[in-house]
Amino acid sequence: MPHLQRRELIQGSAALAAIAAFHASRAYSFPTRSGEEVVKWTDQLPPNPVPEVIKNQLVWEDLDSWVTPNDKFFSIAHFNRPVIDESAWKLEIGGLVKKPMALTLADIKARLRQEVTFTVECSGNTGLPFFNGGIGNARWAGTPLAPILKEAGVLDSGIEVVFWAADEGEIKRADDVTFKQNFARSMSLADAMDPKNILCYEMNGTTLPPDNGFPVRLIAPGWYGVANAKWLKRIEVRDQRFENRFMGRDYVTLREEDHNGETVWVETSVGRARLKSAPARVTHIGSDYRIVGAAWGAPIDRVEVKIDDGPWMQATVDGTEEAEFAWKMWSLDWPKPSTGEHTVTSRAIDKSGNIQPAMSDPWIAKKHTYWESNGQVTRRIQVS
Incomplete structure (x- = not known):
């Protein structure tokens, strides 16, 4: 910018700083009231029986920011949690490509930087009695995947992209064959080429x-957490659909479907996130209560809340954050509730008119696995 004068540079820098500060303040917006006290839910989770697998479940009553801090962000380990030496690490790009590549972290960071704010939810969240905090919202930064695949030159026969991770474990099949395997997930080439997908190296502004x-x-914004493979080591293009434990046996949803009066059992691999909401916490100032929650999984039009067996009431959806793939915060004032135990249920409606299903809806009631449990969430609270 040699033609800019010093004064213009100073003014421009000040403007950029102001914009950055504005975005930083917006990123942590949250519907809170000065002096409010949080009322704990009475239906607290039982102890987590697999703490080595599930870490840092979100405690809904503690939710107080739009962005989830890194030290409070949940994580899932399907095998081990690998310790990786950055200086020795390279990401292989191979399989059915014209130009195989091996990228260092410095190579990846030298490429075009792209950010996305995305709410990641484990597809098993709220599907198990001890698990309702497998969710978090973060600002992710990295480089777009599609240009790298284009540079590698995918062959015409390539239809599937497999993301291999460094974590590994022993697999024992039903036929007694035992072998060691790395975690891996795949998606079609068309899905992998989505310009929103990034190879991410930064979370909330830090490593x-x-x-x-x-x-x-x-x-991969818009996909359940399992598709967002961690600890990447290799990206491989293949000419067949990929089936492994995490595509064809585990993370498979089993549902009964009705076809002309006949029940058909259908198995589908977990993929894109589904419309969902949940009450997060109840606060009060004196006898004035407020219910706050979040909605995600699709572009949110509105959220409705039901107390006990009462009517559905429209909540106020926070409009300060317009990130396409991030959760929306909502709130409902609840003045002077009666003393005793109450239930609080929420449902989200997306911009296409789809409604988050009730637990009695066949979509949920006829599902026989805990994956993709996007039914309406009901919590219990005691008002004293």
């Missing part, structure tokens, strides 16, 4: 934490 995939993970 990606070890539990969340250091040095590089896939961030």
Whole structure:
């Protein structure tokens, strides 16, 4: 910018700083009231029986920011949690490509930087009695995946992209064959080429934490957490659909479907996130109560809340954050509730008119696995 004068540079820098400060303040907006006290839910979770697998579940009553801090962000480990030496690490790009590549972290960071704010939810969240905090919202930064695949030159026969991770464990099949395998997930070439997908190395402005995939993970906005493979080591293009434990046996949803009066059992692999909401916490100032929650999984039009068996009431959805793939915060004032135990249920409605299903809806009631449990969440609270 040689033609800019010093004064213009100073003014421009000040403007940029002001914009950055504005965005930083917006990123932590949250519907709170000065002096409010949080009322604990009475239906607290039982102890987590697999703390080595599930870390840092979100405590809903503690939710107080739009962005989830790194030290409070949940993580799932399907095998081990690998410790990776950055200086020795490289990401291989291979399979059915014209130009195989091996990228260092410095190579990846030297490429175009792209950010996305994305709420990641584990597809098993709220599907198990001890698990309702497998969710968090973060600002992820990295480089777009599509240009790298284009540079590698995918062959015409390539239809599937597999993301191999560094974590590994022993698999024992039903036929008694035992073998060691790395975690891996795949998606079609068309899905992998989505310009929103990034090879992520940064989370909330800092280096990606070890539990969340250091040095590089896939961030695929709009997909359940399992598709956002952590600890990447290789990206491979193949000419067949990929089936492994995490595509064809585990993370498979089983549902009964009705076809002309006949029940058909259908198995589908977990993929894109589904419309969902949940009450997060109840606060009060004196006898004036407020219910606050979040909605995600699709572009949110509105959220409705039901107390006990009462009518659905429209909540106020916070409009300060317009990130396409991030959760929306909502709130409902609840003045002078009666003493005793109450239930609080929420449902989200997306911009296409889809309604988050009730637990009695066949979409949920006829589902026989805990994956993709996006039914309406009901919490219990005691008002004294």
